[in-house]
Amino acid sequence: xxxxxxxxxxxxxxxxxxxxxxxxxxxxxxxxxxxxxxxxxxxxxxxxxxxxxxxxxxxxxxxxxxxxxxxxxxxxxxxxxxxxxxxxxxxxxxxxxxxxxxxxxxxxxxxxxxxxxxxxxxxxxxxxxxxxxxxxxxxxxx
Amino acid sequence: xxxxxxxxxxxxxxxxxxxxxxxxxxxxxxxxxxxxxxxxxxxxxxxxxxxxxxxxxxxxxxxxxxxxxxxxxxxxxxxxxxxxxxxxxxxxxxxxxxxxxxxxxxxxxxxxxxxxxxxxxxxxxxxxxxxxxxxxxxxxxxxxxxxxxxxxxxxxxxxxxxxxxxxxxxxxxxxxxxxxxxxxxxxxxxxxxxxxxxxxxxxxxxxxxxxxxxxxxxxxxxxxxxxxxxxxxxxxxxxxxxxxxxxxxxxxxxxxxxxxxxxxxxxxxxxxxxxxxxxxxxxxxxxxxxxxxxxxxxxxxxxxxxxxxxxxxxxxxxxxxxxxxxxxxxxxxxxxxxxxxxxxxxxxxxxxxxxxxxxxxxxxxxxxxxxxxxxxxxxxxxxxxxxxxxxxxxxxxxxxxxxxxxxxxxxxxxxxxxxxxxxxxxxxxxxxxxxxxxxxxxxxxxxxxxxxxxxxxxxxxxxxx
Numbered sequence: 001x002x003x004x005x006x007x008x009x010x011x012x013x014x015x016x017x018x019x020x021x022x023x024x025x026x027x028x029x030x031x032x033x034x035x036x037x038x039x040x041x042x043x044x045x046x047x048x049x050x051x052x053x054x055x056x057x058x059x060x061x062x063x064x065x066x067x068x069x070x071x072x073x074x075x076x077x078x079x080x081x082x083x084x085x086x087x088x089x090x091x092x093x094x095x096x097x098x099x100x101x102x103x104x105x106x107x108x109x110x111x112x113x114x115x116x117x118x119x120x121x122x123x124x125x126x127x128x129x130x131x132x133x134x135x136x137x138x139x140x141x142x
Numbered sequence: 143x144x145x146x147x148x149x150x151x152x153x154x155x156x157x158x159x160x161x162x163x164x165x166x167x168x169x170x171x172x173x174x175x176x177x178x179x180x181x182x183x184x185x186x187x188x189x190x191x192x193x194x195x196x197x198x199x200x201x202x203x204x205x206x207x208x209x210x211x212x213x214x215x216x217x218x219x220x221x222x223x224x225x226x227x228x229x230x231x232x233x234x235x236x237x238x239x240x241x242x243x244x245x246x247x248x249x250x251x252x253x254x255x256x257x258x259x260x261x262x263x264x265x266x267x268x269x270x271x272x273x274x275x276x277x278x279x280x281x282x283x284x285x286x287x288x289x290x291x292x293x294x295x296x297x298x299x300x301x302x303x304x305x306x307x308x309x310x311x312x313x314x315x316x317x318x319x320x321x322x323x324x325x326x327x328x329x330x331x332x333x334x335x336x337x338x339x340x341x342x343x344x345x346x347x348x349x350x351x352x353x354x355x356x357x358x359x360x361x362x363x364x365x366x367x368x369x370x371x372x373x374x375x376x377x378x379x380x381x382x383x384x385x386x387x388x389x390x391x392x393x394x395x396x397x398x399x400x401x402x403x404x405x406x407x408x409x410x411x412x413x414x415x416x417x418x419x420x421x422x423x424x425x426x427x428x429x430x431x432x433x434x435x436x437x438x439x440x441x442x443x444x445x446x447x448x449x450x451x452x453x454x455x456x457x458x459x460x461x462x463x464x465x466x467x468x469x470x471x472x473x474x475x476x477x478x479x480x481x482x483x484x485x486x487x488x489x490x491x492x493x494x495x496x497x498x499x500x501x502x503x504x505x506x507x508x509x510x511x512x513x514x515x516x517x518x519x520x521x522x523x524x525x526x527x528x529x530x531x532x533x534x535x536x537x538x539x540x541x542x543x544x545x546x547x548x549x550x551x552x553x554x555x556x557x558x559x560x561x562x563x564x565x566x567x568x569x570x571x572x573x574x575x576x577x578x579x580x581x582x583x584x585x586x587x588x589x590x591x592x593x594x595x596x597x598x599x600x601x602x603x604x605x606x607x
Contacts, residue, residue, distance in 0.1 A: 045263050048374050048382055055383040058166055059390030065173045068486065069506055071395060071493030072230060074172050075362055079237045081165050081185055082388040085369050087196040088248045088376050093211060094202030101251035102204070106211050108244040108251075113215020114222055115240045116189055121223025122233065124182050126497055129227075130175040133505030 073126040080119025086112035150198065157195035158380040164188030165384055169391070175506055192380060227501045228458055231358065231490040232289035238361045239282035245368045246275035250335065252375055258326035264375060265325050269318035269334065271371035276338030277345065278364045284346035285357055289490055297350035310341045351455070352532060354490040356399040363392025395492050402486035402512075404538075404549035431567070434585040436594060439561055440601035442585075446523035446559075449473060449480045450515065452552055453495045454488050456529015456564070460591035466528065467502040468599045476602075481508050483515045483525075483552050485533035516553050525557035527578075529564075529591050535576045545574055560584040563591050 066074050089112055092105025164184045171181035197208070225233045249272040253260070260268070287293035317334040321327060349357050370385025372378075400406070434442075443449060451470075457463060473480050482504065488495045496509050519525060527534055534554040537544040554560055555578055562579060564586060578584060587594055 044377055045374070048377070048379070051379050051382050052370055052374070052386050055162075055386035056390050059169070059387040060394060062166060062169045062173075063387075063391045063394050066169070067172075067174055068398075068484070068493060068511055069175060069496045069509060070172055070178055071398075072234075072491060072497045073178065073493070074169075074391065075234055075358070075395065075492065076230075076237070077168065077172065077181065077185060078362065078366070078388040078391045079234065079241060081168065081189070081384050082241050082366055082369050083244065084161075084165075084189065084192055084381060084384040085241065085244045085248065085372055087192055088372055088378065088381065089211075089244055090193070090196050090208055091199060091202065091376075092248060092251050093207050094197075094199070094204050096204045096207070097255055101255050102207065104247040104251040106207060108247040109208065109211035110215040110218065111240040111247075112244040113212050114219035115237050115244075117216045117219025118222030118233075119219075119237060120182060120186055120189075121220065122225070122230070124179065125223070126227070126230075126500070127175070127178045127182065129497070129500040129503075130178070130506045131500070131503065132175070132507050 069130065070127075073123045076119050076123045076126070080116050080123065083112040083115035083119065086116065148200075150200065154195045154198055157191045158378075161188040161192040161195070162380055162383045164191070165387060169387060227497055228461060229290075230497060231354065231494060232286045234491060235282045235286035235289060235358055235361065238358070238365045239279050239286065241365045242275045242278035242282065242368060245365070245372050246272050246279060246335070248372060249275060249368075249375065250331070253331055254328070257328055257331075258324075260325040262322050265322045266318070267371045267374040269321060271368050271375060272335055273314050273318065273338045274364050274368035274371065276335050277342035278361055278368060280339045280342030281346050281357075282342075282361050282365075284343055285349070285354065285361065288346070288349070288351070289354065295351045297353075298347045303344075303348060307341065307344050310337055310344065313337050314341065351490065352487070353403075355487045355492050355494070356396055356403065356405070358491045359392050359395035359399050361392070363389050363396055366390070366392050399487055399492060402550060404546070429580045431579050431586050432584065433588055434561070436587075436597035437601055439585070439587055439594075440598045442559060442561070443469075443473060443478070443524055443526070443598065444476060444602060446478055448518075448522045449478055449524045449526060450519065450522050450554075450557065451480065451482045452488075452525060452527045452530050452534060452554055453482060453484070453499065454528065454530025454533065455490060455494075456531075457591055458489055458494065458498055458529070460529060462528060462591040462595055463498045463502040463504075465592050465595040465599065466499070467504055469595050469602075470504055470508075472599055472602045481510050481515065481518075483512065483554075484509050485512050485530070485552055488530055488533055512550065512552055519553045519556040522557040523559060525554045525560045527554060527560065527562040527564075528595065531564075531576055532574060534562075534578055535574065537574070537577050541577075554578065555581055555583075558583065561587055563587045563589065563594050565590065 063074070086109055089105045089108035092101045093109055096102045165188045168181040168185035168188065171177040171184065197205070222233060222237065249268055253268055253272075256264075284293065288295050314334050314337040317330050317337070321330055321334070346357065366385050366388025368385070370382050370389055373381030373385050451466065453466070457466065470480050482499060484495050486492065496506070499509055500506055532546055532549075534552050535544075535546060536551070536555045538546045538549040538551045541547060560578065560581065560583055562584060566588065567579070579586060
């Protein structure tokens with residue numbers, strides 16, 4: 001069922017919405033679909049990899065500089081930011097493509113939102129506690 | 143999917159771009175306590191933009207259900223943000239579980255929506271997403287249970303543990319590969335998730351309390367990486383960026399923690415925790431220790447001019463941080479220079495001690511990292527150890543047979559006088575005897591940390607006011 005099973009082929013560049021598995025007679029269309037699927041995903045793979053590696057690099061450089069004082073709030077903050085996965089879940093719920101995807105999406109939105117809300121609240125509470133003993137900061141704090 | 147983006151989509155993508163920049167700034171501002179709160183605002187703004195952008199998306203029809211879910215999440219989230227500071231480690235573990243749950247559910251839903259029309263690459267990332275997500279869900283729940291003491295904190299080990307774990311992981315990998323080749327084998331998908339969930343439980347079973355800082359960091363990293371994988375699946379750059387940031391944060395913290403415990407990073411990555419054998423303990427015949435009562439301790443402290451306090455998990459358990467602040471205030475008023483030495487793995491999560499002491503209003507410029515303060519111990523009159531054990535154990539420097547040999551420690555023993563507040567002579571979690579307690583310059587202060595510090599403070603203030 002994959003492209004190499006039926007030989008190589010490439011041509012039309014339309015995105016197949018549906019593929020009829022039974023119609024193996026329509027070899028050309030079948031192969032084309034698979035090829036495009038693989039090709040377009042491999043080019044978006046490269047894009048995505050670039051972004052992933054560069055973002056990881058930025059993350060590494062930025063987080064290396066975070067004061068060890070703040071490692072606990074850092075973790076709760078990254079947890080809140082990580083809950084941006086909520087966007088994927090929102091799409092699942094909103095598009096309502098199937099019963100299952102809507103239910104899974106719903107639970108996922110709840111879980112991620114509670115992370116966002118809880119994560120930001122507790123990070124803020126923790127950071128408010130960190131006070132300096134220097135006089136200037138003290139007058140502000142107290 | 144089409145190369146030409148519609149106008150609305152451009153707006154959404156730009157919102158996502160701004161959100162990504164705000165996320166990076168948010169982490170950048172965490173570099174210092176003075177700018178850190180800007181970081182939260184940036185993070186919140188980025189999150190708001192991203193969610194609004196998503197709601198603008200074309201295919202979204204069911205807004206009511208989204209609204210209900212958002213409200214429900216907020217209702218759950220508020221109490222989770224308002225927990226006691228002492229409960230922060232388990233709260234953090236719980237939120238790793240929630241984050242991973244979201245990723246795993248979205249990944250599963252995407253699989254059932256798309257299968258069998260899934261390219262090999264997509265299926266591979268999807269498998270990574272749900273396996274990492276699944277094991278993080280149960281692993282984090284287990285960690286939270288242990289930290290909350292719902293589950294026994296003692297590490298549970300059995301013969302062939304690593305083999306069983308390896309077998310499970312291999313099983314999940316085999317199914318993943320099978321699904322990559324035959325994405326129509328839908329029935330295998332739940333089995334793969336089940337294995338990942340089981341693996342998460344088994345991964346945390348052998349973990350003891352002292353390993354928690356590393357484990358929490360590692361789970362943080364896993365949660366981030368699974369979110370990044372989800373970004374690949376959904377072709378969402380924002381998600382890839384946020385996941386990569388979170389993943390690198392978790393990995394950096396794991397590296398710092400593993401270095402502070404003298405474990406190699408690969409050792410940590412493959413979860414070979416909890417193997418600090420109880421060997422080498424063989425509790426020798428009770429060696430003589432010198433102990434002191436609060437009056438004596440107070441007298442020594444009031445005669446000192448430089449004091450370093452070494453807090454550990456015991457301080458957190460006894461909730462002694464506020465009493466410690468009183469001691470800090472009293473001594474500071476008398477002109478004693480009091481500082482706090484923070485070992486990276488003191489407590490149950492990275493930065494745990496800093497948060498507790500900050501909560502007790504101790505200024506953060508008094509909290510000094512290990513590398514910075516270690517050179518000062520020889521000029522220190524009193525080192526006061528409160529509920530810390532392994533991180534002060536000189537055997538790590540001198541005794542090659544010790545299980546913690548090579549672990550960087552606070553050189554407490556070099557201070558003129560060492561005072562250790564401890565409940566009894568029982569060795570800590572790791573079951574390693576601490577030669578510090580038998581030194582000539584060490585005084586053992588037996589008792590509950592909170593009560594003992596309280597009586598020292600009473601002695602100090604009572605005598606003079």
